[in-house]
Amino acid sequence: MLYRPLWVVGSGYTLGVVGERFRVEVRGGARAFEVAARRTYCVVLDGEGSLSSSAIGLARKYGVPLVLVNGLDVEGFTWISHGKSVEPLIYQVQAHLNVREHFSRIFLEALREGFRGKLQVELEGGLSEVRSAISRVIAERWGSSSKAKAEYARTLLAAICWAALYRAGLNPDVGFLHDKLCFDLACEFEHIVVLEALKAPDLEGAELRRAVAKLVDSSLQATIQRATLSSRPHSLLWHVNAQARSLASTLRSGLFSYKPFREG
Numbered sequence: 001m002l003y004r005p006l007w008v009v010g011s012g013y014t015l016g017v018v019g020e021r022f023r024v025e026v027r028g029g030a031r032a033f034e035v036a037a038r039r040t041y042c043v044v045l046d047g048e049g050s051l052s053s054s055a056i057g058l059a060r061k062y063g064v065p066l067v068l069v070n071g072l073d074v075e076g077f078t079w080i081s082h083g084k085s086v087e088p089l090i091y092q093v094q095a096h097l098n099v100r101e102h103f104s105r106i107f108l109e110a111l112r113e114g115f116r117g118k119l120q121v122e123l124e125g126g127l128s129e130v131r132s133a134i135s136r137v138i139a140e141r142w143g144s145s146s147k148a149k150a151e152y153a154r155t156l157l158a159a160i161c162w163a164a165l166y167r168a169g170l171n172p173d174v175g176f177l178h179d180k181l182c183f184d185l186a187c188e189f190e191h192i193v194v195l196e197a198l199k200a201p202d203l204e205g206a207e208l209r210r211a212v213a214k215l216v217d218s219s220l221q222a223t224i225q226r227a228t229l230s231s232r233p234h235s236l237l238w239h240v241n242a243q244a245r246s247l248a249s250t251l252r253s254g255l256f257s258y259k260p261f262r263e264g
Contacts, residue, residue, distance in 0.1 A: 013049035042163035114191030153197030225264035
């Protein structure tokens with residue numbers, strides 16, 4: 001069973017522990033809140049704050065990835081476990097050396113197809129051309145403020161993908177199409193998450209980031225049907241996790257028959 005990410009967005013936070021629960025306190029009078037560690041999928045941190053050694057220890061105990069948002073990039077902490085297989089990592093390295101272009105094409109086409117269906121536009125060329133075209137259409141239809149919302153939503157989605165890939169035994173920091181695999185996997189879901197995040201009000205700074213994070217979380221919890229006859233509806237977070245496991249399984253098999261997510 002999958003649980004929810006813990007989002008900590010804004011400056012002046014403290015991530016501590018009460019028993020077996022994470023406790024978040026924010027400077028400035030905002031009410032503190034607690035979340036059970038065993039029900040936490042990952043912790044996404046954005047902004048200046050502090051983490052107690054107890055919080056790090058609790059995350060390690062339950063294998064909860066800590067993912068830091070750094071501008072429009074993400075960085076994560078991994079917990080090395082003695083019994084954890086390194087086999088998926090070995091096959092990931094082999095694929096990166098030998099069939100990188102194959103997987104690059106898969107993720108690029110997933111990005112094209114997702115936005116082509118939602119925006120009803122043709123998207124041609126390589127990654128930079130496709131992203132420029134998507135940004136241009138979004139700016140024309142949602143206004144100039146949409147760029148910051150879209151970029152931040154994409155970054156938060158990549159943070160979730162980082163956690164999913166790590167849980168699947170892969171290295172989220174070594175990609176095929178992008179420098180990091182978490183941004184590759186995010187290509188399959190950007191058209192859902194980013195376009196939903198454009199509904200955020202026109203705010204600035206931490207208030208905008210929190211508004212976008214709330215919409216990203218809502219997208220991840222929404223029930224989505226995959227475009228296969230035998231598929232059952234699941235939350236988008238479930239699909240992200242399933243795709244990470246599928247990618248690990250595909251790399252392990254050596255068949256390279258990975259099927260990206262397509263919405264039904």
